[in-house]
Amino acid sequence: MRQLRALFFRLAALFRKPQRDRDLAAEMDSHLEMHIKDNLRSGMSPAEARRQALIKLGGIEQTKEICRDRRSLPFFETILQDFRYGARMLRKNPGFTCVAVLTLALGIGVNTAIFSIVNGVLLQPLPYPQPEQLVVVARTAPRFDHPVPVSGPNFLDWRARARQFQFLAGFDGRGFTVMFGNEPENILGAAVSPNFLSVLEVAPILGRDFLEPEEHTGNDRVALITHSFWKKRLGGDPGWVGRTLTINNQPFTVVGVLPHDFRYVMMGDAQIFIPLNLEKTLRGENFMSVIGRVKPGVSLRQAQSEMDSIARALEKEYPADDAEQGAIVIPMLTRVGHRIREALLIMLAAVGLVLLIACANVGNLLLAQGVRRRGEIAVRSALGACAGRLVRQYVTESVLLGFLGCALGLLAGHFGLQAFRVLSPGNVPRLEEVQINLPVLLFSLGISLVASILFGLVPASRISRVNLADCLKEGSARATSGADRGLVRRSLVVVEIALSLVLLAGAGLAVRSFIKLLSADPGYDSRNLLTFYLSPLIRKAAQAEDFYRRVLERMSAIPGVHSVAMSHSIPPGGEEVDGPVITSEHPDMDPNHAPDIVYNPISPNYFRTMRVPLLAGREFSSADVHGASPAVILNEAAARSLFPGENAVGLRVKLGADNLAAWWTIVGVVADERYFGWDSDRSPTAYLPVSQILQDNMPDYDAAIILRTNSEPFSFLPAVRSTMTSIDNHMALLGPETMEQRLGHTFAPHRFNMALLTAFASLALLLAAVGIYGVMAQFVAQRTHEIGIRMALGARPIEVVRLVLGQGVRLALLGLAIGIAVAAAATRLIRSLLYGVTASDPLTFVFVATLLICVVLLACLVPARRAMRVDPIVALRHE
Amino acid sequence: MGERADVWQGTLALMVLKTLQALGPLHGYGIARRIEQTSGDLLAVNYGTLYPALLKLEQEGYISSEWGTSDNNRKAKYYKLTRAGRKQLEKEAREWEQTTEILARFLAPGKESA
Numbered sequence: 001m002r003q004l005r006a007l008f009f010r011l012a013a014l015f016r017k018p019q020r021d022r023d024l025a026a027e028m029d030s031h032l033e034m035h036i037k038d039n040l041r042s043g044m045s046p047a048e049a050r051r052q053a054l055i056k057l058g059g060i061e062q063t064k065e066i067c068r069d070r071r072s073l074p075f076f077e078t079i080l081q082d083f084r085y086g087a088r089m090l091r092k093n094p095g096f097t098c099v100a101v102l103t104l105a106l107g108i109g110v111n112t113a114i115f116s117i118v119n120g121v122l123l124q125p126l127p128y129p130q131p132e133q134l135v136v137v138a139r140t141a142p143r144f145d146h147p148v149p150v151s152g153p154n155f156l157d158w159r160a161r162a163r164q165f166q167f168l169a170g171f172d173g174r175g176f177t178v179m180f181g182n183e184p185e186n187i188l189g190a191a192v193s194p195n196f197l198s199v200l201e202v203a204p205i206l207g208r209d210f211l212e213p214e215e216h217t218g219n220d221r222v223a224l225i226t227h228s229f230w231k232k233r234l235g236g237d238p239g240w241v242g243r244t245l246t247i248n249n250q251p252f253t254v255v256g257v258l259p260h261d262f263r264y265v266m267m268g269d270a271q272i273f274i275p276l277n278l279e280k281t282l283r284g285e286n287f288m289s290v291i292g293r294v295k296p297g298v299s300l301r302q303a304q305s306e307m308d309s310i311a312r313a314l315e316k317e318y319p320a321d322d323a324e325q326g327a328i329v330i331p332m333l334t335r336v337g338h339r340i341r342e343a344l345l346i347m348l349a350a351v352g353l354v355l356l357i358a359c360a361n362v363g364n365l366l367l368a369q370g371v372r373r374r375g376e377i378a379v380r381s382a383l384g385a386c387a388g389r390l391v392r393q394y395v396t397e398s399v400l401l402g403f404l405g406c407a408l409g410l411l412a413g414h415f416g417l418q419a420f421r422v423l424s425p426g427n428v429p430r431l432e433e434v435q436i437n438l439p440v441l442l443f444s445l446g447i448s449l450v451a452s453i454l455f456g457l458v459p460a461s462r463i464s465r466v467n468l469a470d471c472l473k474e475g476s477a478r479a480t481s482g483a484d485r486g487l488v489r490r491s492l493v494v495v496e497i498a499l500s501l502v503l504l505a506g507a508g509l510a511v512r513s514f515i516k517l518l519s520a521d522p523g524y525d526s527r528n529l530l531t532f533y534l535s536p537l538i539r540k541a542a543q544a545e546d547f548y549r550r551v552l553e554r555m556s557a558i559p560g561v562h563s564v565a566m567s568h569s570i571p572p573g574g575e576e577v578d579g580p581v582i583t584s585e586h587p588d589m590d591p592n593h594a595p596d597i598v599y600n601p602i603s604p605n606y607f608r609t610m611r612v613p614l615l616a617g618r619e620f621s622s623a624d625v626h627g628a629s630p631a632v633i634l635n636e637a638a639a640r641s642l643f644p645g646e647n648a649v650g651l652r653v654k655l656g657a658d659n660l661a662a663w664w665t666i667v668g669v670v671a672d673e674r675y676f677g678w679d680s681d682r683s684p685t686a687y688l689p690v691s692q693i694l695q696d697n698m699p700d701y702d703a704a705i706i707l708r709t710n711s712e713p714f715s716f717l718p719a720v721r722s723t724m725t726s727i728d729n730h731m732a733l734l735g736p737e738t739m740e741q742r743l744g745h746t747f748a749p750h751r752f753n754m755a756l757l758t759a760f761a762s763l764a765l766l767l768a769a770v771g772i773y774g775v776m777a778q779f780v781a782q783r784t785h786e787i788g789i790r791m792a793l794g795a796r797p798i799e800v801v802r803l804v805l806g807q808g809v810r811l812a813l814l815g816l817a818i819g820i821a822v823a824a825a826a827t828r829l830i831r832s833l834l835y836g837v838t839a840s841d842p843l844t845f846v847f848v849a850t851l852l853i854c855v856v857l858l859a860c861l862v863p864a865r866r867a868m869r870v871d872p873i874v875a876l877r878h879e
Numbered sequence: 880m881g882e883r884a885d886v887w888q889g890t891l892a893l894m895v896l897k898t899l900q901a902l903g904p905l906h907g908y909g910i911a912r913r914i915e916q917t918s919g920d921l922l923a924v925n926y927g928t929l930y931p932a933l934l935k936l937e938q939e940g941y942i943s944s945e946w947g948t949s950d951n952n953r954k955a956k957y958y959k960l961t962r963a964g965r966k967q968l969e970k971e972a973r974e975w976e977q978t979t980e981i982l983a984r985f986l987a988p989g990k991e992s993a
Contacts, residue, residue: 006938023956027907030955031926034908037951058925070931 013072014080024067028060078389079396086397090404096369097401100362103770104405104451106763107358109412110351112436112444116417118344119443120434122337126265127433129201130293135300136266136335137168137290137307140326143580143596147328150290152281154322157314158290159193164306168292169193170276173267177535177732179246180233184732187229189272190264196273197224199293200264204256206230207241210275220275223252227260229271247272249537249730265336265430266291280697283321284659287699291332304329324592336429342832343753349829350506350760353499355451357764360492360499361771363455366398367489368778370459391460398456399449406448410436413444423755425748458488486779490811493768493775497815497852498822500761500768504848505823506830507761509837510754512844516836517747522571523673525611529739530713530720531570534731535702541626541694544701548690550727552603555707558719562708565609566690567602570704570742571673579656581686583642584663591660597638598683599657601690601703607633607670609708617649617668624667624689631689632664638684639669655686657693664688706739713738753833765852769859776808776863787867788875797868804867808860809853816849891932892941893975896960896968899942904959906949907933933958941967 013020032053039049057063068074090097125131137158138147150158152170159168170193178187194210203209204224213219223245225234234240244251252274264270266289276288294303307327314322337344370377377390385393414436421431534551538544548566555564568577580594604620606612615636624631632653639648652663664686673685690703709716717736724731780787787800827839837844891914898913899905905913910933911926936942941964947957960968 002939005940006935009938026954027930027956030906030949030953031908033953034906034949034955035926038912056926058927063925063927063930066927066931067934070934 007073010071010073011076014076017072020071021064021068024064024071028057028063032057032060078392082393082396083400085393086400089397090400093369096365097404099770100365100401101404101408103358103361103365103767104401104448105408105412106767107351107355107451108405108409108444108448109416110760110763111348111355111447112409112413112440113416113420114344114347114351115443116413116436116440117420117428117431117434118348119437119439121428121430122333122341122344123439124430124433126333126336127261127263130296131333132331133166133293133296133298134199134332135292135294135303136330136332137292138328138330139286140328142324142592143594147330149286150288151283151286151321152278152288153283154314154325155288155290156278158307158310158327161310161313162292162306164294164298164303165292166295167195167199168290169196169199170278170288170290171196171264171266172276172288173270175533175535175734176247176272176274177249177730177734178272179249179730182729184730186732186734187233187271188267188269189274190267190270191276192273193276196291197258199291201293202259202262205259206238207254207256209256214275215277217277217279220277221250221252222255222275223247224256224258224273225254226258226262226271230257231260245272247274248535263432265332268429268432281699283318285699292329300329300331340428343749346506346830346833347753347756347760350503350757353503354760354764354767355447357496357499357767357771359451359455360496361767361774362398362401362451363458364489364492364771364774366394366455366459367492368774370394391457394460395453395456398452400452402448402452402456405452406444409448410441410444413440423752425745425752427749427752458492486782489775489778493772493811494815494818496768496771497812497856498819500764501816501819501848501852502823502826503757503761503764504852505819505827505845507754507757508844508848509827509830509834509839509841510750510757512837512841513833513835514747514750514754517750520674520836522743523612523671524571526739526743528709528711528713529610530707530709530716530736531704531739531742532720532736533570533702533704533734535700535734536728536731538701539697541696541698544694545691547701547728548603548703551705551724554723554727555705555720558707558716558723560710560716562710563605563609564708565603565606565706566703567606567706568600568690568703570706570739577657578683580660581638581642581656581684582654582660584652585643587654591656595641595684597655598685599655599688600685601657601688601693603690606687606706609706610673611708612673613671615669615671616647617666619668620687620689625691626694628692630662630664630692631667633668633670633687634666635670635672635685635687637672638686639666641684653686655688657686657688750833750835765855768852769855772808772811772856773859773862775811776804776860777866779807780804780863780867783867784870784875787870788872791870792872792876800867800870801864804864805857805860808856808864812853812856816852819852820845820849890975891929892936893968893971895929895932895936895958896941896964896971899958899960900965900968904945904947904957906947906955906957908955910958936964940964 032050035053035056036046036049039052040046044052054060126134128134136147137150139150139154141148150170155168155170162168172191173188174190176187176189177184179185192210194212194215197203197209205227207224210222210224211219214222225240225245230236230240240254241256242253244253246252258273281287292303294300307329311322311325311327315325380393381387381390417434417436421434424431536544536547538547552564552566555561577600578596578598580591581597582589582591582594602620604622604624607614607619617633620631620633632655634642634648642648642653643651648666648669651666653666654660654662655664670687694701707713707716707720717733720736721733724733787795787803790803791797791800823845824840831839894914894917895910898910898917902909902913907929908926911929914929933942933944937944937958941961942958943961944956944958946954949955
């Protein structure tokens with residue numbers, strides 16, 4: 001306690017030093033005066049009196065010195081001194097300071113921005129109370145290597161049996177058609193179990209939460225809405241609680257409004273929540289996700305082992321649907337970021353490299369500065385400064401640079417983050433939670449500190465080898481080059497070039513992937529196609545057939561529309577519906593181990609509308625209806641994998657689409673369409689006639705409508721809208737887009753990754769160019785004398801240029817060799833971001849290496865020209 | 880600073896506190912003279928070492944200082960005991976007595992057996 005008090009006073013004494021010094025001096029004076037007076041009184045001569053008093057005191061300056069050490073903290077005091085001195089040095093060299101601080105700010109800025117995203121998306125706890133208890137429970141099945149959706153009955157059994165969980169809730173993301181006056185509009189939302197909010201520990205700010213009975217028919221016409229939906233779409237009127245909203249043509253009572261900061265992290269844009277009614281769902285129908293909150297103190301392992309035993313029990317009870325189906329418990333935080341994690345970590349690594357290059361540059365600048373300061377250092381050590389003190393001086397200066405860089409870098413990071421927000425293709429969850437908060441600040445400060453110690457130690461390491469006598473003798477700032485100081489600087493440049501090459505290779509591969517994507521053939525003609533979804537509120541198959549028949553007829557009557565088709569999903573990125581397929585050649589195959597196939601129910605003119613080439617057999621016709629022999633068309637990928645080397649037409653398959661009930665005859669084979677984005681594989685696909693698939697009481701009768709038009713598809717939208725209204729005035733066109741827009745969505749993340757990597761690589765290239773320019777300029781400056789002699793002896797300018805360029809190219813080649821070796825290993829880590837190129841694509845490597853050499857040559861050109869223009873007379877006289 | 884100096888600093892602090900308790904507010908020179916006289920001139924150290932000790936005691940809050948005028952109208956910095964200082968003095972004096980008592984027993988073993 002007392003020590004703390006003393007420490008506080010000593011810290012305080014770091015300030016107002018002059019006054020404290022005056023105080024101490026006055027005290028010493030008064031002490032001496034009193035002592036001398038006493039001595040005089042005892043009969044000494046004045047001189048003797050003073051001498052004795054001083055002896056007794058032990059020296060004024062010595063006493064002051066020990067008092068000063070005790071008064072304050074000498075260690076801190078010297079650090080402050082170093083800081084003041086460092087600040088003076090930086091002020092005296094504004095050019096150097098600006099370049100160094102800007103370089104650092106760039107490096108720290110990009111790191112701050114990317115880390116803030118990594119922190120906000122992957123690290124920061126979820127925005128709910130006790131977030132560590134939140135988990136996602138998903139299904140595992142032997143046919144999938146990733147967690148998959150769950151069926152209603154299985155979820156209900158999980159919920160009834162699990163003891164380690166406080167709550168388990170089901171979630172099914174949906175698009176709702178909401179009526180605003182007479183205007184239907186598509187609003188994203190979800191059907192959720194009534195305890196959904198209890199899992200997240202969130203309560204409505206207005207009204208109430210769902211009640212338990214509200215998941216059953218008769219009570220389930222209630223809705224919770226988000227704060228922003230309430231404010232923006234309903235005018236923020238508190239009276240809305242208790243009123244009805246027309247959702248999917250049904251009246252739903254709004255029972256509550258969610259808090260303004262509430263957002264469901266797994267589906268950030270969900271605005272309306274209705275109860276999830278699971279009464280009519282089947283055990284084999286896997287469509288929903290499950291979230292849960294484990295009891296306090298229950299570990300993930302305990303929860304997992306409980307779910308394992310529940311899944312095993314269900315396997316025995318329902319072998320038809322649940323054989324070999326497992327359950328996996330995943331922390332919600334892990335699940336939220338799982339799609340973006342790898343890309344983000346790659347970006348973090350990339351900006352880390354940028355920072356290293358920035359450090360190498362600043363280290364180089366400091367070294368060049370150090371050469372100029374050798375005289376000063378020599379004087380200081382001659383006056384008694386020990387090596388440690390001098391190193392500390394250097395490190396303090398670089399830490400000061402680091403802090404300046406950090407401050408500016410935070411600003412840069414802030415703008416970088418804004419830019420990221422605007423440009424990001426919307427595939428980053430929780431982006432609205434990302435901010436430059438305390439952990440990010442600490443991270444930035446931390447990396448600035450580490451960086452400044454890194455580059456500060458470079459010149460400091462030289463001090464111990466400074467030969468005092470030589471430096472003082474030379475006197476001039478233009479000290480001759482110690483061969484080995486050049487070595488450090490050259491090594492730094494080699495490292496910079498190597499690191500830049502790694503980044504350039506990564507960016508180059510991303511660019512190549514993107515070009516490949518753009519030129520990839522989606523398998524159909526994507527021009528002049530207008531697409532949208534319809535979600536009719538129909539319960540009977542006959543109604544649905546009638547509805548879609550009218551839609552197709554009326555839409556194809558619109559002038560300028562060539563043909564209209566419907567399908568369950570639109571490539572790319574359509575809704576994934578897949579299941580096992582069993583061939584007539586292996587009819588006894590276990591469905592759990594059967595190959596997987598995507599189903600897409602389509603209308604007869606689908607292939608004509610999409611312009612997918614028919615390779616064998618026939619297309620569907622109006623004869624393929626309910627009651628007729630089941631017909632299926634396979635794509636090439638399916639035909640080849642199921643019936644290798646055979647003509648598939650005429651053969652038969654059983655499909656999960658109808659629970660493997662009937663044998664379907666293959667009537668045709670078509671070319672592959674890419675379903676799940678251009679970057680996906682060509683999935684084996686089975687096309688089924690819609691009319692043979694429709695049944696009564698299906699969960700929904702949603703479908704996509706595709707129109708082939710003779711000109712710009714969007715110009716047809718008004719006509720399509722009014723046609724739709726004339727068929728059913730409550731029906732919204734969901735997500736109308738041209739096919740090219742849809743394709744754009746699938747490559748937007750690629751474009752974004754490419755743009756980011758390219759930006760970082762360009763930054764690296766720029767920094768490396770500045771670095772090599774600095775070293776070469778120094779090289780020329782140091783050799784002016786030598787060049788002068790060479791020229792005086794008859795060297796031609798071109799030979800001088802060759803000398804300089806040769807030096808630069810040697811460094812570059814060494815850097816390239818190292819860089820290519822490192823990049824070959826490192827680019828393997830970014831494989832997941834690539835499409836259509838291998839991680840060691842030779843063309844990319846040759847290209848980026850050539851680019852790097854060109855930039856190095858450019859950076860050497862200016863110093864080379866300067867060398868060429870050296871006037872031998874001036875150079876020689878200078879010495 | 881060697882060990883001897885540490886011991887000196889420790890005892891010096893006690894002497895300073897005792898002096899201030901006995902004489903009331905006093906300047907550095909006065910404290911030094913008083914300690915020298917009380918010790919019967921047995922302690923002959925540099926007066927200079929007194930000042931860091933005073934500084935330390937002040938930082939720890941046992942004494943406080945104030946500029947004032949001496950008997951012969953001279954400006955001097957006066958130190959005086961604080962309440963915490965008074966308590967500390969009692970505590971340290973007690974401890975010191977204990978220590979010397981124990982040491983005395985060790986150093987005079989003859990008496991112990993008698």
